[in-house]
Amino acid sequence: MRLWVILAVAVLGWACTPNDSGVEGTLLFGERPLADAQVEIYLKSGQDRSVAPFAVAVTDERGRYRLDLPPGRYYLIGKKREEGEDGRDRMLMAECPINPVEVKGRERVPPFGLREMGRGAGLVPDPGTAVQGRVVGEAGPVEGAWVYVYMNEDAGLMGPSYAEAVRTDAAGSFRIPLPAGSYYLAARQRGDGSRLGEPAPGDLNGVYGKNPVAVPLGQEVELEDLRVAAVDLDNRVLRRSEGKFASTDTAFTGRVVDGQGRSQAGIYVFAYLDRRMVGKPTYISEPSDAQGRFILYLTEGGTYYIGARSRFGGPLEPGERVGTYAGRADRGADIERGTQVSLGDLRVREVW
Known part of the structure; x- marks a missing residue:
């Protein structure tokens, strides 16, 4: 009971004091101010966070943001989804280069630029080359x-x-x-x-x-x-008929959905023999249809480890949808040769 009283007093005390501490700054993409981008505040470092941000702000038309925060050490992340030159969504993201930001009063954070995820490690050209x-x-x-x-x-x-x-x-x-x-x-x-x-x-x-x-x-x-x-x-049909998309009498079937159970079209489903699910998969399905339905053909029965992804080949890029089979803890499924096994709904999520 005493702890709750102390916490209540602390929160009430902060709420009643003037907003004289926090962070403010500007987000950029290239040299242009980035409007409608998110600034997320975390209490710990690292990009793979399993908790919600401590606080969030949105930049104005000049790329500016302002957040009132109690004194402390914070990690700032800038994010934005926008349409790229190819007409598809692209993900922009960057950590504040001076993380962690020590907040003692009103701290002005130097402007920092977001970069397109998946291409941030691009080549640095030599002059005149x-x-x-x-x-x-x-x-x-x-x-x-x-x-x-x-x-x-x-x-x-x-x-x-x-x-x-x-x-x-x-x-x-x-x-x-x-x-x-x-x-x-x-x-x-x-x-x-x-x-x-x-x-x-x-x-x-x-x-x-x-x-x-x-x-x-x-x-x-x-x-x-x-x-x-x-x-x-x-040539495309012939190549597919001879490759990993070839039709057989052994297959996994099912439907790809998102976290709300909505059908997800255009998702490839993979089967691995190795439970680590690394490297090239043994079998790949055609993309799921408009109702999210897929059929993953196999040549042999056995135990397979199932994953799904909106693209195949290369490293994951932010904005992709990925998932694994949840019917077993090891993401595996068994099948006998000459049969079809339904995996039910296979859920995917968007990756940042």
Whole structure:
């Protein structure tokens, strides 16, 4: 009882005192003020927090925020979801570089910039060092194609493992500042203009014909045209029929939903033989349909460990939806060859 009295007095005392302590500052993206972004206040460091923030503020049209806080040490995180150049949501985030912020009175925090998650570890170019060229299709220069720079060929020059990506201008031209080194280039233009996702039939896709490209220090390398061609439907169907999407008489079925039970379309479901669920999965489903339904074909019976993700290949990027099978503590499910087993609802959540 005494503890509750002390806490009540402390809270009441703070509520009744003038708001003369807290933090204020500005959030940026590049050099522009970032309006409608969140500033979250935590009492502990680390980005993987399982608790709600201690306090939250939203920036005004000039990127400014102000929060009244009792004296103490705080960790500030800036976040915002906004539409990117490809028309899809992107996640902006950054920790305040002077964390923890010691609040003794009214503390003015230096402005700090948010960065696009998944690309914050991009390459730092050397002065005067770059590649430039054009993306060309059968009809001529391609406007709005994404040009990707990869450090190696391990992922087949596909997926979100690229180091840099830029979009071509109206003349199909691009320029990418880089540190000196050796690189692999590819280009894609998807029908919806997006930067990520497997190319569909009719989308344009191509790999630079003279990979790898050597980029000397202080030089701008002029490339030959990077040629793209339409993805062929027959080749795509054949490749899928022979690969991890092949139909069999053994399969897991179910529905992908979010935390509120709403159907989630466009989610890949994976099966691993290793309970650690690392590396490449053994089997992959087609994306879930508009009702969230999926079918995951297998060639053999056994025990499989099930996960789900809105993209496949490369590291997780903020904004993706991911989840695992919750029917067992180890995320595993058993199946006999020649049967279909329903996994029920498989829940996914959005990742920051």
